[in-house]
Amino acid sequence: MQVGGRKRHQLGGAVARDVEYVDRRSLALDLEIVLATLGKVLNREGIPAEGEATMTRFQGSPVAAAEDSESVEP
DSSP states (O other), X not given: OGGGOTTTSOHHHHHHHHHXXXXXXXXXXXXXXXXXXXXXXXXXXXXXXXXXXXXXXXXXXXXXHHHHHHHOOO
């Protein structure tokens, strides 16, 4: 179940959860995942505190900036 924490787990753990889902797939499991997801959303669980970020603000790629500066004609 990916609702179990997307950033807290390593890739191998995510793959293991995906395999477990395939092995256990059922309507009941899907409903369990939907309810767990709703609970996380309604409780605002996993959202960083005000002023905190999960990653830095995107400032553009260095490659795109170099291409833009080369394409400007005087």
